[in-house]
Amino acid sequence: MHEAAITAALLEQVRSFLPERGRLIEVHIEVGEMEHLDPVVMETLFAVSTEDTRMAGAVLTIYPVPLSVCCENCMENWMPEDPALLVCPQCGVARPKIIEGSGVLLRSLEVEESDGG
Amino acid sequence: MAEIPVVAKVLKLNDELAAMNRLALADAGVRCVNLMGAPGCGKTALLEATLSALAGKLMVGVVAGDIATTRDAERLIAHTPHVTQINTGGSCHLEAHQVRQGMDHLPLTDLDLLIIENVGNLICPVSFDLGEGARVAMFSVTEGHDKPAKHPSVVLAADLVILGKIDLKPYVPFDESIFRAYLANMRDNLAVLPLSATSGEGLSAWISWLTDFGAGSSGFRVNLSI
Numbered sequence: 561m562h563e564a565a566i567t568a569a570l571l572e573q574v575r576s577f578l579p580e581r582g583r584l585i586e587v588h589i590e591v592g593e594m595e596h597l598d599p600v601v602m603e604t605l606f607a608v609s610t611e612d613t614r615m616a617g618a619v620l621t622i623y624p625v626p627l628s629v630c631c632e633n634c635m636e637n638w639m640p641e642d643p644a645l646l647v648c649p650q651c652g653v654a655r656p657k658i659i660e661g662s663g664v665l666l667r668s669l670e671v672e673e674s675d676g677g
Numbered sequence: 678m679a680e681i682p683v684v685a686k687v688l689k690l691n692d693e694l695a696a697m698n699r700l701a702l703a704d705a706g707v708r709c710v711n712l713m714g715a716p717g718c719g720k721t722a723l724l725e726a727t728l729s730a731l732a733g734k735l736m737v738g739v740v741a742g743d744i745a746t747t748r749d750a751e752r753l754i755a756h757t758p759h760v761t762q763i764n765t766g767g768s769c770h771l772e773a774h775q776v777r778q779g780m781d782h783l784p785l786t787d788l789d790l791l792i793i794e795n796v797g798n799l800i801c802p803v804s805f806d807l808g809e810g811a812r813v814a815m816f817s818v819t820e821g822h823d824k825p826a827k828h829p830s831v832v833l834a835a836d837l838v839i840l841g842k843i844d845l846k847p848y849v850p851f852d853e854s855i856f857r858a859y860l861a862n863m864r865d866n867l868a869v870l871p872l873s874a875t876s877g878e879g880l881s882a883w884i885s886w887l888t889d890f891g892a893g894s895s896g897f898r899v900n901l902s903i
C-alpha cells in the first residue's frame with residue numbers, strides 16, 4: 561500500500577543520479593518480498609510521475625527478492641517458503657534474522673547521453 | 678547508452694532522518710516507542726490508559742499519526758499537554774521527517790518517553806524507521822487469532838507484541854494459544870503482553886516494560902507502584 565511513498569523516494573533518488581544531459585532509459589530496482597509492494601502499481605506510478613520529464617518513457621524493471629533468513633541460534637541460512645513459518649530446519653528454533661527480502665534497492669540506471677554538450 | 682551503477686536503499690533519506698531523530702532523542706534523554714497496529718485495535722485507548730498510569734511518574738510525549746483529523750490528539754490532550762498530531766494526508770504510514778516535525782513541537786528535554794502512535798496499518802509502517810528505540814506491534818482479540826500469521830513483517834520487526842481488548846475474550850472466537858503459536862512459528866522468544874485498556878488488566882506489565890526498556894542505555898530508571 562505504500563507504493564506511492566516508495567516510488568516518490570525512488571524518483572527523487574533517480575533524479576539525483578541522472579546526468580544533466582542524460583535521458584533515462586531504464587531503472588533497475590530490487591524489491592524485497594517482505595515489502596508487500598505491488599509491481600504493477602509501482603510501474604504505473606512510475607510511468608505517470610515521469611510524464612513530461614527527462615525520465616518519461618523509461619522502463620522500471622523490478623527484481624523481486626525472496627525472503628532469506630539466518631538462524632540466530634545455529635547460524636543456518638535458508639529461504640523459507642512461507643514467511644510466517646520461520647522455525648529453523650536445522651535446529652528447530654524460531655529466531656530468524658532477515659538477510660535478504662526486505663527493503664527496496666536502487667541497483668542501476670541506464671542512461672542515453674545526448675551529444676552536443 | 679551508459680549504465681550508472683547505484684546500489685543504494687531507496688529509503689536512504691528516511692533512514693538518515695531517522696538516525697538524526699534517534700540522536701536528537703538520545704541527546705535529550707528521551708526513549709522512544711513506535712506503536713503499530715491495525716485501525717481500531719486500541720492504540721489510542723492504550724495510550725490514554727498509559728498516560729494516566731504514568732502521570733506524575735514519567736513525562737510522556739505523544740506523536741499521533743493519522744491520515745486526517747485530530748481526533749486522537751484531542752483524546753490524548755486530556756492526559757498530557759505534550760501531544761502533536763501529524764496528518765499524513767492519505768499516506769498509510771509515518772515517515773521520519775514527519776516525526777521530526779512532531780518532535781519539534783514538543784519540549785524534548787522535559788520528556789522521559791516519546792510514544793509514536795503510527796497510522797493504523799500493519800504493513801506499511803514497518804518499512805519506515807522513525808528513530809524509535811523499540812517497536813511495538815499491537816493486535817487485539819477482536820481481530821482474530823490469525824493476524825500475526827497474516828502479517829509476518831510486523832512480527833519480525835517488533836520488540837514486543839501487545840494483545841489488546843482481552844476483556845472481550847468471552848464474546849469473540851479468539852484462541853490465545855493459537856495466536857501465540859502463530860507468533861512462536863516466527864519468533865519463539867518474542868514477548869507478548871495481553872492487556873485491556875478498558876478493564877486495566879495486564880496494564881501494569883506494559884507500564885513496567887515501558888519503564889524498563891532501554892533504561893540501561895540512557896541510565897534512566899524510575900520506581901513505580903501500580
Ligand SMILES: Nc1nc2c(ncn2[C@@H]2O[C@H](COP(=O)(O)OP(=O)(O)O)[C@@H](O)[C@H]2O)c(=O)[nH]1
Nearest residue numbers: 716717718719720721722797842845873874875
Ligand atoms: N472493550 C474494549 N474496547 C476497547 C479497548 N481498547 C480500545 N477499545 C475500543 O476500540 C475502539 C478503537 O479504539 P482506538 O483506541 O480508537 O483504536 P486505534 O484506532 O488503534 O487508536 C474504540 O471504540 C475503543 O473504545 C479495550 O481494551 N477493550
Ligand SMILES: [Mg+2]
Nearest residue numbers: 720721749794
Ligand atoms: Mg488511534
Ligand SMILES: [Zn+2]
Nearest residue numbers: 561562769801
Ligand atoms: Zn500502505
Ligand SMILES: [Zn+2]
Nearest residue numbers: 631634648651
Ligand atoms: Zn537454527
